[in-house]
Amino acid sequence: MGVSVEDRAGPGSGHGAPVIRTGALTKTYPRVTALDGLTVDIGGGVTGLVGANGAGKSTLIKILLGLIPATSGTAQVLGYDVARDGGRIRSLVGYMPEHDCLPADVSASDLTVHLGQMSGLPYPAARERAADVLRHVGLAEERYRPIGGYSTGMKQRAKLAQALVHDPRLVLLDEPTNGLDPSSRDDMLALVRRIGTDFGIAVLVTSHLLGELERISDHVVVLDSGRLLRASATTEFLHRTGTLLVEVQGKPDADRLLGQALLDAGVRATPADGRMVEVELRDDATHDLVRDLAVDLGLGLVRMQERHHRIEDVFREGGAGSVHPV
Numbered sequence: 001m002g003v004s005v006e007d008r009a010g011p012g013s014g015h016g017a018p019v020i021r022t023g024a025l026t027k028t029y030p031r032v033t034a035l036d037g038l039t040v041d042i043g044g045g046v047t048g049l050v051g052a053n054g055a056g057k058s059t060l061i062k063i064l065l066g067l068i069p070a071t072s073g074t075a076q077v078l079g080y081d082v083a084r085d086g087g088r089i090r091s092l093v094g095y096m097p098e099h100d101c102l103p104a105d106v107s108a109s110d111l112t113v114h115l116g117q118m119s120g121l122p123y124p125a126a127r128e129r130a131a132d133v134l135r136h137v138g139l140a141e142e143r144y145r146p147i148g149g150y151s152t153g154m155k156q157r158a159k160l161a162q163a164l165v166h167d168p169r170l171v172l173l174d175e176p177t178n179g180l181d182p183s184s185r186d187d188m189l190a191l192v193r194r195i196g197t198d199f200g201i202a203v204l205v206t207s208h209l210l211g212e213l214e215r216i217s218d219h220v221v222v223l224d225s226g227r228l229l230r231a232s233a234t235t236e237f238l239h240r241t242g243t244l245l246v247e248v249q250g251k252p253d254a255d256r257l258l259g260q261a262l263l264d265a266g267v268r269a270t271p272a273d274g275r276m277v278e279v280e281l282r283d284d285a286t287h288d289l290v291r292d293l294a295v296d297l298g299l300g301l302v303r304m305q306e307r308h309h310r311i312e313d314v315f316r317e318g319g320a321g322s323v324h325p326v
């Protein structure tokens, strides 16, 4: 079944409309609440979905694809309701599952062509498109060999290729770096980033390795035990939680003088060992304020160094009060 241009646009595809929207989304299994009242909007670009094992990432993805029902709450993907329009959503969305699910005796080329046809492409178009995406993910001659003989990295690439073959508007990538060595992981992350930038496809990518997603994501959504811990632009998040390390000289108590002046200006600052001041970094104006106050106090400014906390720190700082809308 082909997908018309109108269908691809979707009911909620207006400018600025969220790609994914959930409202009080809850999923309970007999023994565990996998998602607990999750309300979040996710836009275009690359969004990292971060959470420890069992946080509810895979459950969310399966609900978004219409593969399992939510217990309560709502979810829309590209404006379509997951409870009613699962088939339509799956025709517009690519999915890379977490676990190994590839047939061992089929080549990546045959599999990708076949899945392209299943998504409605005629055979010649599916073949052309499969060759394109397999080349894009870096499977060259090996694509004609049976998948059973592939390395983990090659299998992950084949899974990614099949998610892209029908030219989706959104891809859901569940732990694409799982089982990869550091160098293959970097390659895979670069590939995921390029899907968002070069192809203009919205990407939701999950990982429990928190540090890796901040490098490639425009937005980060953090889940903890099925609840939303944070959702914000990656840059905004880094700035909001960063500090500026300032070194001053020229007077014996230079650190305390500058620290007090910053506090008087309403900025948190902690003096340390006579020359250093740790300053809360709110935005770019913080740098100007430090410079101006140092000049006013007759202090020499030796250096200013930004120190951004990593996403890992959310778990130490986090809590319901620190949720920021996307």
Ligand SMILES: Nc1ncnc2c1ncn2[C@@H]1O[C@H](COP(=O)(O)OP(=O)(O)OP(=O)(O)O)[C@@H](O)[C@H]1O
Residues within 6 Å of the ligand: 029, 030, 031, 032, 033, 034, 051, 052, 053, 054, 055, 056, 057, 058, 059, 060, 098, 208
């Ligand atoms: N079919 C199921 N039946 C019962 N419990 C389930 C089922 N699927 C998931 N769970 C439980 O729901 C919780 C969330 O699981 P989920 O797989 O969504 O987490 P995750 O963040 O994707 O973690 P992982 O990275 O380990 O896959 C876990 O406690 C898990 O054991």
